[in-house]
Amino acid sequence: MPETTQTKGVGNGADHRGIGERVEHINQSAHELWSEAQGAVTHLKETLDLQGRVERNPYGMILAAVGVGYLLGGGLFSRLTGNLVRLGLKVAALPYVKEELLHLAKGAIKNAGGGEHVGQVAAPAEPPKTV
Amino acid sequence: METSQQITDKARELQARIAPQLDEARRNLSDLNSRVMTYIRQNPGTSLLAAVAAGFLIGKIASRRW
Numbered sequence: 164m165p166e167t168t169q170t171k172g173v174g175n176g177a178d179h180r181g182i183g184e185r186v187e188h189i190n191q192s193a194h195e196l197w198s199e200a201q202g203a204v205t206h207l208k209e210t211l212d213l214q215g216r217v218e219r220n221p222y223g224m225i226l227a228a229v230g231v232g233y234l235l236g237g238g239l240f241s242r243l244t245g246n247l248v249r250l251g252l253k254v255a256a257l258p259y260v261k262e263e264l265l266h267l268a269k270g271a272i273k274n275a276g277g278g279e280h281v282g283q284v285a286a287p288a289e290p291p292k293t294v
Numbered sequence: 295m296e297t298s299q300q301i302t303d304k305a306r307e308l309q310a311r312i313a314p315q316l317d318e319a320r321r322n323l324s325d326l327n328s329r330v331m332t333y334i335r336q337n338p339g340t341s342l343l344a345a346v347a348a349g350f351l352i353g354k355i356a357s358r359r360w
Contacts, residue, residue, distance in 0.1 A: 217338040221331050224338075228345035235346070236353020243356040 208214075217224045238244055334341045 213342070214338055217342070218335055221334040221341075225334065225341060225345045228342045229349035229352070232346035232349020232351075233353040233356075234349075236350035237357040238349075238353030241353075241356040 213224075233239075
C-alpha cells in the first residue's frame with residue numbers, strides 16, 4: 164500500500180493523519196449507509212401507504228393483519244382453513260347455483276307447458292274446431 | 295276475533311317495550327364503532343401489530359389442535 168509507505172516515511176503525525184482520514188472515511192460511509200437505509204424505509208412506507216390505507220379502511224386493514232398473522236402462525240394447512248375455504252367457496256358459488264336452478268326450472272316449465280310464455284300471462288287456449 | 299285482537303295488542307306492547315332497548319343498543323354499537331375506528335386511526339401501528347399477534351395466536355392454536 165503506497166499510503167502506508169508514505170506514512171512510514173513521514174513519521175508519527177502522518178500516521179495519525181492517516182488513521183484520522185480512515186475514521187473520517189468510515190464515518191462518512193456509515194452516514195451514507197444510514198441515509199440510504201432511511202431513504203429505503205421512507206420509500207417502502209410511501210409504497211405501502213399503511214397510514215393512508217388504515218385511514219381509508221380501518222377494519223379491512225385489521226382483518227388483513229389478522230390474516231397475515233394467521234398465515235405466520237402456521238394456520239394455512241389446518242382443518243379450520245379448509246372449513247373456511249369450503250364455506251367461502253359455497254357462498255361464492257351460491258349465485259351461480261341459483262341462476263342455474265332458475266334456468267333449469269324455466270326449461271322444465273317450458274317443456275311441460277310447451278309454450279314460450281314463461282314469465283308471461285298464458286293466452287287462453289282455443290276451443291277445438293268442430294267440422 | 296278477540297284472540298287476534300289480543301295477539302295484536304300483545305305484539306304492540308312487546309314492540310313498545312323492546313323498541314327503546316333496541317334504539318339504545320344501536321346507539322351503543324354506533325358509539326363503540328366510532329370509538330374503535332378513532333383508536334385504529336390514531337394508533338395504526340399498535341392496532342396492526344395487535345391484529346397480527348392475534349392472528350398468529352389463532353393460527354398457532356388452529357395448527358396445533360387439528
